[in-house]
Amino acid sequence: MIRGILFSFLSAFLSATTVAQVVTSTASSGAGSLRDVAAAAAPNATITFDPSLDGQSILLEGSPITLTKNVNIDASGLSVTVAISGGGDSIFIINNGVNATLTRLTLLDAERAISNDGTTTINQCLLTQNSSDSFAGAILNNATGTLTVRDSTLAQNTAVTSGAAIFSSGILNVLNSTIANNCADLEGAGILCQSGTVFVQQSTISGNKAVTA
Numbered sequence: 001m002i003r004g005i006l007f008s009f010l011s012a013f014l015s016a017t018t019v020a021q022v023v024t025s026t027a028s029s030g031a032g033s034l035r036d037v038a039a040a041a042a043p044n045a046t047i048t049f050d051p052s053l054d055g056q057s058i059l060l061e062g063s064p065i066t067l068t069k070n071v072n073i074d075a076s077g078l079s080v081t082v083a084i085s086g087g088g089d090s091i092f093i094i095n096n097g098v099n100a101t102l103t104r105l106t107l108l109d110a111e112r113a114i115s116n117d118g119t120t121t122i123n124q125c126l127l128t129q130n131s132s133d134s135f136a137g138a139i140l141n142n143a144t145g146t147l148t149v150r151d152s153t154l155a156q157n158t159a160v161t162s163g164a165a166i167f168s169s170g171i172l173n174v175l176n177s178t179i180a181n182n183c184a185d186l187e188g189a190g191i192l193c194q195s196g197t198v199f200v201q202q203s204t205i206s207g208n209k210a211v212t213a
Helices: 004-021 034-040
Strands: 045-049 056-060 065-067 072-073 082-085 091-095 099-103 105-109 114-116 119-123 126-128 139-141 144-151 153-155 167-168 170-173 178-180 192-195 197-201 204-205
Touching: 034 045, 034 065, 034 072, 091 099, 114 119, 139 144, 144 153, 144 167, 167 170, 192 197
Parallel strands: 045 072, 056 082, 065 091, 072 099, 082 105, 091 114, 099 119, 105 126, 114 139, 119 144, 126 153, 139 167, 144 170, 153 178, 167 192, 170 197, 178 204
Antiparallel strands: none
16 A cells, blocks of 8 residues: 555656656746746756747746756757747856756857856757857856867857857867857957867867957
């Protein structure tokens, strides 16, 4: 009897956890939203997107989504990727000590789409039309950060000073990716490495422009 009750409870818990890991809404917050699903997900969860969100857009309002637990956010199950807009604010902040993987997302129209202090992989993503009124238009990789950009495109991002696509002070790996047509007013329109290390392999870096360089 007790064993049966425990089994039923565990089954219900696992079922609820599975449901909580699927984004079903394009709303900025609330039930089924990316923000709420990310907050409720267990460590090492994989967050996916309901097929009804195929080709849809998510506009975040109010504040970025801060990732505090290891997580994979994966839109590869959609035939047309979901677009996530920061609405003039950042989209993701990855905390120190967090392992995060973002797969097949379009991140756009953000004031610095990603700020990374953890270990983050950007996989098959498009980051475009992001901007900063200082540095790091699309991605800021801080000193504690390890960032891998794989099979992705960073294009048409802007920064007032430097690092329109990526501004890095940590460990940066760019693999099989394209960084093109980004613009900064001062320097490092594509990538600016303030400190740390940069490794680039089989990637295209072209058409980036530093206006006053």
